[in-house]
Every structure is written in structure tokens, then in C-alpha cells.
Amino acid sequence: MSVVRCDGIVQIYKAQDVEVVALRDVDLTIEAGETVALLGPSGAGKSTLLWLLAGLLRPSAGRLWMDGTDLGRLDQRRLDRLRAAHIGMMLQNPARNLIGYLSAAQNISFAQRAVRRDRRSASPSASPSAGAGRPAGPPARRSARDLLARVGLADAGDRQAGRMSGGEQQRLALAVALANAPKLLLADEPTSQLDEESGTRVIELIKDVAAADGTTAVVVTHDTAVSEALSRTVTIRDGRVGAEGRRGEDFVVVGREGAVQVPPEYHHLLPPGSMARIEELDDGIALRRAEP
Numbered sequence: 087m088s089v090v091r092c093d094g095i096v097q098i099y100k101a102q103d104v105e106v107v108a109l110r111d112v113d114l115t116i117e118a119g120e121t122v123a124l125l126g127p128s129g130a131g132k133s134t135l136l137w138l139l140a141g142l143l144r145p146s147a148g149r150l151w152m153d154g155t156d157l158g159r160l161d162q163r164r165l166d167r168l169r170a171a172h173i174g175m176m177l178q179n180p181a182r183n184l185i186g187y188l189s190a191a192q193n194i195s196f197a198q199r200a201v202r203r204d205r206r207s208a209s210p211s212a213s214p215s216a217g218a219g220r221p222a223g224p225p226a227r228r229s230a231r232d233l234l235a236r237v238g239l240a241d242a243g244d245r246q247a248g249r250m251s252g253g254e255q256q257r258l259a260l261a262v263a264l265a266n267a268p269k270l271l272l273a274d275e276p277t278s279q280l281d282e283e284s285g286t287r288v289i290e291l292i293k294d295v296a297a298a299d300g301t302t303a304v305v306v307t308h309d310t311a312v313s314e315a316l317s318r319t320v321t322i323r324d325g326r327v328g329a330e331g332r333r334g335e336d337f338v339v340v341g342r343e344g345a346v347q348v349p350p351e352y353h354h355l356l357p358p359g360s361m362a363r364i365e366e367l368d369d370g371i372a373l374r375r376a377e378p
């Protein structure tokens with residue numbers, strides 16, 4: 087079963103009298119264990135998509151499934167539960183992921199507290215809806231000690247999070263995001279404020295988690311080193327999935343109603359607004375610029 091399935095997602099922001107269409111008809115399926123880099127120019131809609139996947143926004147239209155659960159059918163309480171138990175999130179600014187005055191170990195315990203409480207209240211005798219939206223069985227949660235060891239911070243359990251370096255904070259943020267053994271790990275530019283070495287380490291750790299636990303990771307990034315390290319790229323342009331890359335090869339994506347975005351590197355041959363002739367080939371079509 088797919089961990090993420092987006093079907094015709096539209097996201098419209100309303101700011102006073104103005105509407106901004108951030109995403110239009112996004113179709114996307116992500117399988118368990120995939121590590122996906124979400125790419126695209128500034129304002130394309132990457133963060134919006136990430137926030138939708140995190141359940142922090144509800145789409146204006148379209149449907150979004152997380153591990154088979156239609157998020158649109160969950161009330162806020164059940165959505166919050168599903169998020170806490172199955173989604174881990176890392177933000178760009180390492181400090182924003184953490185409670186600075188708590189120790190590293192306390193940051194992890196804090197993240198686990200809500201899910202622990204929730205599981206207690208969702209005992210077998212509780213209402214059947216209490217665990218709705220959650221796959222069978224509780225997540226296999228790790229101890230703070232194990233999680234810290236996993237991200238190379240075995241000796242840092244008592245250190246105050248706010249006093250750690252940016253790289254250490256982001257590794258701790260990863261441990262916090264993994265605290266409840268999420269199925270889906272979401273990261274919004276997790277390396278952009280780190281030096282190259284720290285950034286590489288964070289991405290290697292994310293890949294290790296995906297390989298070892300089957301965790302699915304979606305990482306918004308502008309960094310080609312990050313996108314090359316992950317198994318798949320999805321490029322958002324103008325609110326649509328414009329291209330995908332797998333194993334180093336790039337593909338354009340044929341969207342709804344047959345729409346295809348010509349990648350910017352070919353705009354000198356087919357500028358936006360130009361007319362083209364379609365030439366049928368055995369295995370597809372070619373576009374040739376035509377003068378009207």
C-alpha cells in the first residue's frame with residue numbers, strides 16, 4: 087500500500103480579497119521506503135505540499151491518503167492523533183524543531199508523551215473510533231538512548247538542546263522526528279543552514295532510517311547534493327508536478343488533460359507562449375517549434 091497518495095490536490099490561499107493558487111491538480115503516489123527530494127523554484131508550492139502531507143493544512147480540493155487513510159475524512163482530533171503517531175517533521179531552522187531549554191533526551195521524551203498518553207486512552211475497551219486512522223498495532227517506539235545513539239549523539243542526552251551546534255541540533259531534530267517511529271518523515275530544507283559535512287551527515291542518516299525501518303522520507307531541498315543522494319526527485323513548477331527523476335534520469339510528467347511542462351532548460355528552443363507542431367513517433371511524440 088502506498089504511504090502517500092495525492093489525487094487532484096488543489097491548495098488555494100485566501101489573503102484578504104486575493105486568492106493564490108499554490109497547488110493545482112497534484113497527483114502523486116509515494117511508496118514505503120522511498121526517499122523523495124521535492125524540488126522546484128521559489129514559490130512553486132513545495133512547502134505547501136509538505137504541509138499538506140503533514141496534515142497541517144487541509145487541501146482546498148482533491149483527496150489525500152496517508153497509509154490508506156483518507157485524511158479528509160478525519161476530524162481534527164483523529165487527524166492530530168494520526169500525525170503524532172505516524173508523521174515526523176523537521177523544519178529548516180534546527181532550533182525551531184526543539185525546545186531549547188530542555189535536554190536532548192527530554193526533547194525526545196516530550197515528543198513521545200502525547201502518543202504515549204493517546205495509546206493509554208485508546209485501550210481495547212475504549213471506543214472503536216479512538217484508534218481510527220491508524221494501522222493495526224502500536225508503532226515500535228525506541229528509547230531516547232537508542233535514538234540519540236542512532237544520530238551520533240549517544241553522549242549528549244543531558245546536554246541542553248539550545249546550546250548544541252546547528253548540525254547537532256538538526257541530528258537531534260531527526261531523533262525527535264523519529265521518536266514515535268513514524269511511517270512518514272517530512273523535512274523542509276533540513277540542510278540549508280548547515281555546513282556541507284553536517285548536511286551530508288543528516289541526509290545519510292535519513293537514508294539509513296529509510297533503508298533500515300522502511301520509513302518514507304520526503305525532503306524539500308534546493309541542494310543538488312541532497313537530491314542526488316535520494317532515490318527519487320519530484321519537481322514542482324507553478325503548483326504542478328512537472329518532472330520526476332529516478333536513478334539519475336529525468337522525466338517530464340504527463341499531467342491531467344495531457345498537460346506537459348517544457349523544462350526551463352528547453353525554453354530557448356520552445357519559449358513559453360510559442361506554438362509547436364506535434365510529430366507522432368512510434369513510442370511518443372516530438373514537439374517542433376512552428377511559426378504561426
Ligand SMILES: Nc1ncnc2c1ncn2[C@@H]1O[C@H](COP(=O)(O)OP(=O)(O)OP(=O)(O)O)[C@@H](O)[C@H]1O
Nearest residue numbers: 099101106108126127128129130131132133134135
Ligand atoms: N499563508 C499563505 N498565504 C498566502 N499565500 C501563501 C501562503 N503560503 C504560501 N503562499 C503562496 O503560495 C505559493 C507557494 O508557496 P510555497 O511556500 O509553498 O512555495 P515553495 O516552493 O515552498 O517556495 P520556497 O522555495 O521559496 O520556500 C507562493 O505563491 C506563496 O506566495
